Amino acid sequence: MNKSLIDPVEFIRREVSKCVYCGFCEYECPTLDVLYDRGYGPRGRIRVANLYVNSNIISKKTIEYIFTCVLCASCVQACPARIDIPGVVIAMRYLLNNKSTYKRFS
């Protein structure tokens, strides 16, 4: 990702700040339908990204939640704030794939 084009952390911060935790997106999510907890849904993934970029809270679950998204974008249509949820997931994958970041939780 070209840093001069977009800073992933800033992008995530901007997008997650729009979330009001309404949960409308969850109904549309195919992964939340088959997996147990909220982290496997769009609202959870946005919150996970928020916890990471704003409060530095991260665990192995962060990887599971972020990398199980199938990027189908069904959630985007349901979101009243029109958050770029797949974009946030992709940006999070970029950050988590970055070695220096990965070291901190592996």
Place this chain on the structure above:
Amino acid sequence: MGINDIYKNLTKILDEERVLRDPVTLGLYSVDSVSFPTMPKDLSEKFVVAMPKDAREVSEIIRFCYKNKIPLIPQGSSTSLSLGSGVISLSSLNQLTILEKGVILHTGLMKRITELSTIDRYVVVEAGVRIDELNDRLTLDNTELFFPVDPASARAATIGGAIASGAGGLRGARYGTMRDWVLALEFVDGLGRIHRVGCRTIKCRQGYDLTRFLVGSEGTLGVITLATLKLWPKPKKIIRTLYFTEKFFEGYKTFLRIREVFGVPLISEYLSDRIVRKIYETTGLYFGEGHAFIIDLELDKYSDILRVKRDLEEILRNESVRKYLIAEDTEKDFEKIYFLRRSMYPSTLKTRKMKYIITEDIVVPISKIPEYIEFIEKIRERYKRDIEIGGHLGDGNLHPKLEADLDDPEDRDLVMKIAREIVLEAVRLGGSISAEHGIGTMKIGFLVEEFRYRESEHTIDLMKNLKKIFDPENILNPGRVIPA
């Protein structure tokens, strides 16, 4: 008992994968729509999430919590707007506090629709089924029936949570709130006993009406696990009207006229001129300027649509209406107009200048709405604070939205003062401090004041005693609804 022992004991009741304690996972279950902007640090030393599948498992979890005096927070989809389902609460001193420890009982795995009778018009659903999910299933099964209570959060809100919070919605004036649609309940009390109350029939005299008593109890009297809900035939045809007026009162008078001619509308929503502008700024959606009114009329298959439209236009063609639009449910504008209403909360949130938005939930008699709106304008002027207003005209339920910075003690005190004035004015006009969001933690003080105003403070003691019977150890959603 420490959190490790609580976790170990819970894994004896549920499979390990249904007891969650990862710090990130807890970050998802510890908040609700109101407390969401706050950032609790690692909560894994204080809380665990338990995800039971049925009443028997709920009962075992509560028995364990009862024996060890561990607080239990029942939770549906965390869309509470009164701090009712997260771990963060607002103490009586207006301080944001985190509950000391506890088990978050999430009902998301109780998702079955166990029984449906189209002849008797009822459905039996588990607590974790979403309202829209239920209606989609009824449509898929070609039942021609629907469940009419529609809080704005129906896409996410679970049946259990909606019953516990006594939810209403846009169709409140026409179809009432949750309490009018729950026929029977299965719930587990604070001792872990499973109760089954109510009937499958509309008429039912079964001693004291505990079914309705549980509606709106916000998880403080029992955990709802299964509900029998009344169903109703779907409207055959809906005609949606959007109109704009320069002044609120003009639009309000037009609404009264429509109600007089066509009966109680299916929905009758109001958005202030400022909210309309904010929606345009944030979504680009433009229909017109001024105070917006959205009215849905429900027609049966024998109605003459053209005649209804003609009569409606006759009412709307008056000089105070700047612009109007009528759309049938087959037309594109029908959904677009609804999107305007749905954008109210996200748009006020996006355009906020301060960190938080507090959404109040007052109700006044319909005849007092103009007086109340005028009062809000005065408060807005006096405190120079952004307060937006919109809501459900048909049942007098309005949602003033205040901007606030709850992290700043000075602003928190000021905003609580403003909020107090706003809700107590509703009480003075013959209304109440909450219509459909519930009391949660945020409105306990106001509830006490409402009873004081009615010279009925001892009612709080009665409520406290009732709570003790259902939950002697005060483990169920402590710190909500009534003062400790």
